[in-house]
Amino acid sequence: xxxxxxxLLFFSLLVISIALWTTILSLKRKTPVTLSKVSxxxxxxxxxxxxxxxxxxxxKMKIVTPKVVYYSDKxxxxxxxxxxxxxxxxxxxxxxSSKTAEAIDGIERxxxxxxxxxxxxxxxxxxxxxxxxxxxxxxxxxxxxxxEAAITFCQPNLxxxxxxxxxxxxxxxxxxxxxxxxxxxxxx
Numbered sequence: 001x002x003x004x005x006x007x008l009l010f011f012s013l014l015v016i017s018i019a020l021w022t023t024i025l026s027l028k029r030k031t032p033v034t035l036s037k038v039s040x041x042x043x044x045x046x047x048x049x050x051x052x053x054x055x056x057x058x059x060k061m062k063i064v065t066p067k068v069v070y071y072s073d074k075x076x077x078x079x080x081x082x083x084x085x086x087x088x089x090x091x092x093x094x095x096x097s098s099k100t101a102e103a104i105d106g107i108e109r110x111x112x113x114x115x116x117x118x119x120x121x122x123x124x125x126x127x128x129x130x131x132x133x134x135x136x137x138x139x140x141x142x143x144x145x146x147x148e149a150a151i152t153f154c155q156p157n158l159x160x161x162x163x164x165x166x167x168x169x170x171x172x173x174x175x176x177x178x179x180x181x182x183x184x185x186x187x188x
């Protein structure tokens with residue numbers, strides 16, 4: 001009889017323990033599920049032509065784009081087919097265009113994507129320059145542009161391909177980072 005009671009008590013405690021354990025586990029799993037916050041635009045503009053001046057009132061940058069969508073929660077503006085003109089000390093500015101771009105923290109950083117073209121007309125010290133790449137990061141206030149992507153650098157009679165680039169647009173200097181190959185074709 002004692003053996004029977006002990007066995008019954010053991011199984012009762014086992015059943016209660018299992019029931020308690022499964023209840024605790026199921027309560028832990030029922031924590032509320034938060035839905036991911038979907039960003040919604042705060043503002044948008046169409047047919048934008050924005051001119052940005054420096055502290056002396058000189059034209060520093062010009063942005064032309066058919067559409068800008070601004071997301072305030074991330075402080076990012078998405079630009080559609082933008083053309084950005086960066087003015088510098090030299091007479092001729094740099095022109096940057098792409099299919100899309102995003103401006104981060106105002107214009108502290110602009111990321112260009114898809115069919116990026118950087119152009120500089122010929123001036124007194126440099127021939128006309130065209131650089132093509134897939135992505136580009138520009139810091140307008142520092143007049144710096146850089147990419148890790150493959151680039152094609154073209155000037156009259158010269159075509160250079162490379163992997164990565166760092167450009168100081170104010171000084172007009174361009175540093176090609178790796179795998180550089182050039183092709184020079186002199187005019188006849």
